Amino acid sequence: MTRLSSGGRIEVICGCMFSGKTEELIRRLNHVRLARQRLIAFTPRRDTRYRLGSLVSHNGLSVEARVIDSIRDIPAHLDVDVHVVAIDELHLLDDPPDAAREVCQELADRGLRVIVAGLDQDFRAQPFPAMAQLMAVAEQVDKLYAICVRCGAYATRSQRLINGKPAPANAPTIVVGGQELYEARCRACYEPAR
Numbered sequence: 689m690t691r692l693s694s695g696g697r698i699e700v701i702c703g704c705m706f707s708g709k710t711e712e713l714i715r716r717l718n719h720v721r722l723a724r725q726r727l728i729a730f731t732p733r734r735d736t737r738y739r740l741g742s743l744v745s746h747n748g749l750s751v752e753a754r755v756i757d758s759i760r761d762i763p764a765h766l767d768v769d770v771h772v773v774a775i776d777e778l779h780l781l782d783d784p785p786d787a788a789r790e791v792c793q794e795l796a797d798r799g800l801r802v803i804v805a806g807l808d809q810d811f812r813a814q815p816f817p818a819m820a821q822l823m824a825v826a827e828q829v830d831k832l833y834a835i836c837v838r839c840g841a842y843a844t845r846s847q848r849l850i851n852g853k854p855a856p857a858n859a860p861t862i863v864v865g866g867q868e869l870y871e872a873r874c875r876a877c878y879e880p881a882r
């Protein structure tokens with residue numbers, strides 16, 4: 689078990705679409721509440737799938753969250769009582785790739801537990817640079833899997849589809865959507881963007 693008083697740390701929860709990242713984040717935050725520690729959760733403004741201002745899992749659990757435009761907005765929200773900082777959908781923040789690592793390192797160095805959830809790869813199966821950098825410096829990284837809609841194997845990739853065909857490689861990296869736009873696929877069933 690993590691002894692929360694023993695110092696700061698960074699935890700990364702990553703994986704493809706539909707892998708349960710937000711559920712896992714909320715599960716950890718429920719433990720934080722049970723331990724009577726103060727937490728603040730953040731969600732990027734671009735995550736418009738759900739009500740702004742809360743993290744909501746597919747199974748309906750929720751945690752209040754503050755909406756941010758940049759990772760650099762976070763320090764101004766924190767007071768001395770906060771023990772845990774949670775950031776959902778980190779890949780949606782439109783910051784330079786180094787920014788998330790710099791800010792999370794600074795918070796962890798101050799003794800905070802920082803828990804970040806986000807996609808590790810974009811729809812082209814390329815790493816999201818901010819997530820990749822955070823994973824490199826994190827104390828703990830958990831990679832979650834979805835189930836491939838084609839074959840039932842463990843899925844690690846987010847297939848973006850337009851009229852049933854893979855989205856072209858030159859499509860925008862960020863397009864927020866759910867099952868109408870994305871499928872979880874395994875390595876073998878993933879169709880590369882062209």
Ligand SMILES: [Zn+2]
Nearest residue numbers: 836839874877
């Ligand atoms: Zn498959």
